Every structure is written in C-alpha cells, then in structure tokens.
Amino acid sequence: MEHNDLIIDQDDAALLDQCLSRFIDDTGVRVAMLMGRDGHLVARQGNSKDINLESFCALSVGAFASSEALARMAGEESFNSIFHQGVVCNVYIAMVGDSHLLLVLFDYNASAPLVRLQTRVTSEAMINVLDRAYTRTRAARIPGF
C-alpha cells in the first residue's frame, strides 16, 4: 500500500509561511492557508482570529472534493479552483499540486483576478517546497520516535 504521509520540518514550515506572507502582501487578502487534501492545516498566515480553522479546513476540503467529483461527471479531469462569492467575504480554493489546497479568504480590499493570478505563482513556489518534503519523507527514518 502506498502512503502519502508528509513530514514538514522547520525549514519547510518557514518557506511555506514565507510564500503565504508574500501572497498576502501582494494581494491584500485577509487569510491564506495551505491544507492537505484530507483537511489538516499545514500552514497559515494573516488574520484568522474568530475562525474555527479546523472546521473551516474540513468543510473547504469537502467542498473542493465535491467540485472535483462534479468535474469528472461533467467530463473534466478536475476543476482546479473554486470561488465562493459573498457580500462582504469571498473564499477562493485552488489546488497546490495533487495533494494540497490553498485556501484564501478575502474582502473588498483584494481583487479576485489578482488573487487568482497570484495563486498560480504562490502554488508553484509551494509545490517545490512540498515536493522536497515528500522526497525526504519517503526516505525518512526517525530513530527513537
């Protein structure tokens, strides 16, 4: 059986935080989070107080998984992002490689097209970090754990 487990070390975490911080600076979004496709939070930056992050991630992953299944039924391989537009707050979720999602929460201070554009740039940077982490994880032996 193939395992897709992942070890994020301090350096990976710092690099992912850096990617998310830069994304927030460039776009003006409120919160940016990286999460696994099984709903666990990997990294986050921005103002996330008053948000139940664990539930937020679980529901977002569920919504994305539904849209992906819908895509397949419609003959698409995948919808690589979904956008929920509200009156005050918007949520944008995009794939980061095959295993992770970038979740962005933003209001009128940020522009949706810019968020979409910068998401691609940020995703590529984060995929590099995650690929290295996966390679290291597959080779990992942690004595005494």
Add this chain to the structure above:
Amino acid sequence: MASINYATKEINCKLVYYGPGMCGKTTNLQVIHSKLDANKRAEMVSLATPGERTLYFDFLPISMAEINGFVVKFGLYTVPGQVMYNATRKLVLRGADGVVFVADSQWKLMQENVDSLENLQSNLAEYNVNLNELPYIMQYNKRDLPDIAPTWYMDYLLNNRGVPTYDACAPEGKGVFTTLSALCRFVIRDLVHRFESGSF
C-alpha cells in the same frame, strides 16, 4: 495520509467511522463531543439533511495523545450511511489513516452490514488501499436492543480478518471511548512502525 509538522509540533491523522445507515456513527461522535474536555476537542460540524440524516459528513477534531513533545490530533469523520450517497462516502475516505466499521447488531440489518462492508472495501480499492493494511477495527453497536445477533455470529459474518471488535451502546456512551482509544492506539502504532521501518 498522516502529516507531521515540526514547526507546530503536531501530528495529524484522519479517522473515519464507516457503516450502514442509522448504525450510530454520528451518535458515536456526538457522545465523544459531549464527554470530552472542551480543551481536547473543537466544535463538531455536521452536514445533515433536515431529517438529521448525515448528508455529507460529520467532523470532530480532537487531541488525544502526546508523543515525544508532539500533540497527536485526530480528525474524526463519519460517512453518510445511506446507499445513494456513495459518491460522498468515497470522498470522505480519502486519506484516512484508520477506519472503524460500525455494525448494527439487529438481526434484520445484517445484510446492510455486509453490503456496507463490501462498499468500504471497494471504495478503499479506488484509492489503492487494502483494508488488510489499514488500521481497522469493528464496533458492534446497539447491543442493548432486543432481537440482536450474537457477537460470534457477527464475527463469522463480518470479521473474517479477525480484527478487534468492541460492543457498544452508543447513545449511553457504552463502548464509544473504548472503540476510539483502540483505533487511536492502532493508528499511532502503525505510524511508529512506518517510521521505524522507513516506509513512512
């Protein structure tokens, strides 16, 4: 798909409660939510129909253990048991680190148990996961009801793998934490084994 984060000192695992409709999966989570200290769990999320049947999933994040300074966090999920919701059941199974199969002990629901177990295996197979290689236990729920099958019969019918089984009466809380603790231990042991064998 467990993840270990050295920055936050967290290990995240996903546990899934699987079983036929109305077997008590959601009740298990409700009992855990109501009895666990508030500092060890977050709020429970339920995506249910107006009739309180699970539509997509229930989700309850809990912290149960600490290993070498790492907090082990478990995300508990239930699947919708109704046959028509197989697409969503499959989505919830994605990345599961451990599974509890909750079987309904009533004689009249044995076929539903068998069908649901077969459905679990075929849905896991779509993710290239074999039930024999996944931390997996069974809970025989509703042991307080009349007209229930004896556990030896349920073992014969549902448990040819010989995995640990736990009797339960979920609304009263009986067997709920025994089941949860057993699965958590099983998942942690599997993680440690994968670490030590280098197959993580």
